[in-house]
Amino acid sequence: MATTITFDSSVTAATEPSGSGSTSHYFSWANIINNVHENSTINASKQVWYRVSRNSGSVGSGELGYTSGWEALTQIGTSNNYTFDVDVLINDDGVDETARQGESFTLSIYSHSSQYQLIGSVNFTLYDADFSASSISPASQTIASNATSASVTLTQSQTPEAANPNMFMYNTSTLTGWYPSVGFGTSTTQSLTLPSTMLPPAGSTSNYIIRLYNGTAWYLQQPWNFSITKSAAALVAPTSNGAIATESSTSSPISVTLGFSSYGSGGVFQVMQSTVHSNPPPAGTWTTVSEAPYVFSQSRGTTRYYYSRRYDSSTGNTAVGTPTPVGEQVPTTPVLSSVTDTATSHTVVLSNNPSSDGITTVYYYQSQSSNAMASDTAWRDQGTDSPPSGWQTSPTFTGISTTTTYYYWAMGWTDSNPGPDGAVLSGPISKNSSGGSSSLSYGLEIYDAGNNLRMSTAKRQPRLVGYVSGTGNGSTFSQSWTNFNTPSPAEWLVVSLEGNSNYYATQGTTAGSFQATRADVRTSNSSNQVLSGSEDYRFAILRY
């Protein structure tokens, strides 16, 4: 059998030859030589020749180029196998060789020092971590609140053999990382400029570490830690342009939107609703919100104060918004009850008292159009902090014309500061000046026991006069009825009550009769009428 060698497994392990920062290191490998022949040179001498030689990497001052020597064999029991140790001192220099990322060596075993009878060999690679960076400066620094970058300088004790691009910077505060494009350069001082993405937010501090890769492992050294603090931004107070209540609904509570002409800057944006008016703002719960109009809820008939500010949690600084505060008074909805009258005036009567809330002023409006309030501009504050024209605080309107229908609205109005004044509109109520109640200078009114108006000469009531029914002959005919359309067709009505009838009534203007009209406009390509209606008719004759 051939003589072979079993090398110590650690021979091929990637090993830092001198340890970080050291300059030399002993390697001791316990190997086995197998099947030594009795008549061999090895057996005769009980020793082998070893040689460790460098395959790559520079040979710096004191560094190993090669080394060799004899190593004695120790028989394992009575076998033909022997153990032997190889002890090698591999010197290292202080030059930063991390860019090399591995130096290659070969361990060879020979039977003779002349190295002509190789028994076995093995390659191994060593990595150098003799980083020369000694410090980073500044170890801590404060940058401006609006800074978009920050620089630190690495100082290296000697010039590295080559630039190492495998540098990684890590922000332990924001958990973000960054590879500087310059890497670990070949100059003794290395300036690194951190981008904005690596910087802390205003008012915060971030801590950083730098790691370097030597080809087989990441290294981190304490002097390479540093921190950056970004100054807190100066707070700029927001400015409100007022609170606006949603007036399209008469419900309560309603939405109140706090608007802003400027949201300020710095810190976070906060708003608060309070029942207290004070400057500075009272104690209360501030809500951090986005920079947009904020919607609160407020009951009718109440006053609320709205505050805003910028707040820096890192410093506790605040910048209170203006005006301080914004007041909003939401009016109570007036409810119309009735309209009382005289011969020349109408007075609107409410069923509630909106002004009892202490903030609502009631205005009244008169129109001969039921559509007068169709547009919001007819009643909402148009920027003048007063109701649009035509509104009055007196519920009484004079100069009433006869035989005219008037429509009335009431509006609850409140002052607000700043922004539009509060306004809420009642439903309309109508009043005909020609009749009803005491607007009549003559006529008849009849009330029931509950004081309900059961008849008024201002009202019209349908009364049954009679019915006409029968079966038609398929033709239109005139139906007589005593006094029909007399004195005026306007107070007579004939109504068809027969469902599916081919007849309908045409009242016309003829005194004493109306027409039972036979509808016959069916169209069919059949000779038969397949959907024939009834020839029966039944009319109710009414007066009203």
Place this chain on the structure above:
Amino acid sequence: MSYGLETENSSGRTLIDESSRQVQIVKSGSIVPKPIGRAYSASLNPFRFGGSANPISSPILVPGLGQESLVFIKPRRTSGSSSTALHVGVQYGTTTIVWTSTQATIIGTNYVYATYATSSALMPFSLNYIGNDYSSTVVNDSPTVDTLGSVIGYAANGLGNNTGATRILNIETTATSGVYKLTISGTWGASKPTGTNSFTLDREVVWFYTPNNGGFVSSFSYGSSQQNEWILDYKFGTLSDNAEESAGYGLEIFTSAGRLAWSSNRVNFQIEKTVTGPTDIEAGTALGSWAYGSGVSSPVIHTTVDSPSTFSDYYIMVTGSGNTSGFVKGTNNNGVGNSPHGISFGVGYAFCPVGQRFFNNATMAGPAGGDQVDTVSISSTEAGMSMSPIYQSFYGSAPAITGGSYVSDTWAIEATRTLIIGKFV
């Protein structure tokens, strides 16, 4: 006028006269209107979602002397706040009320004890080409009210009471559930045995219905949130000689025949607005189709109430009912698809609460063409009512028609109808 009392208002219109009579509201109630067409959808209902159970409309017994009731309807909100326009059609039918004696009548008396029963209601419209699907079980009948005043003279003829004008004067409950004491205007001339059908009276019923679903109608848009929030109130007014209330004072006016013509002890329907115009869908130039599109006027009349804030107090006086037109496309045609089908429209009403603006008559009239009937709107601060065609029935399996395949057929087409709104006071 040779006697009596006549009042006129400042416009010269009479409020009381010697020949007309005020109606008495004898019956009031509420019901959920539902479809009556053959192709119905339980969810297609602006009033309430009926679910799969009982999705079709039920008939209400109309009180009064044989088809002489005035009918008033209005929607009423029961919950919620959402709404769109609410659509209702009216269809009359018939039923029979049978009073069966429980005791032999006694000669010389003017009463009889009897039980009360109604038969199934029938709608006088059962053409195969269109058809309807409705409940025939009479609801909301009132034994003590519905037959008051009915003439039963001929029923009593053979019993010695040969006065043809004999009427039921009064109906009252007894100690026995289901047995009533009927007082008549005459006396018995012979004994009527127990169990005899004392009187068989024909009566009217009314279905209040909502628009029908159709196979090709996609524009129905009643919001589900609206459903279950509205119900329909109705009142029936008949001629009677009874004042509703018994105040110790007031004004009553009688006709020359001694009949009560007007009483201040009755609630009155006070008319606020009347509008007259055409509300029926017209036949188109093509057979089997209705008229729509450019040049065709919207068959809608509408009005607004004077007091939108009290919209829920306003009633419509029903002045139109039943069907107005039908359209059939038989087999082997390419009209609207290749399937034969029949469609009918009726007289319909729409109620538009404040803020809705549109009467949504396109929804009401289904396939009539939205551009034709959905153009009527009012301002957002107004409320109102309208009359227009209501899509009553769709039948997708109409048989072939002898002699032809297309029919546009109308009943009282282009009838002038009157929309009357007002309040009861």
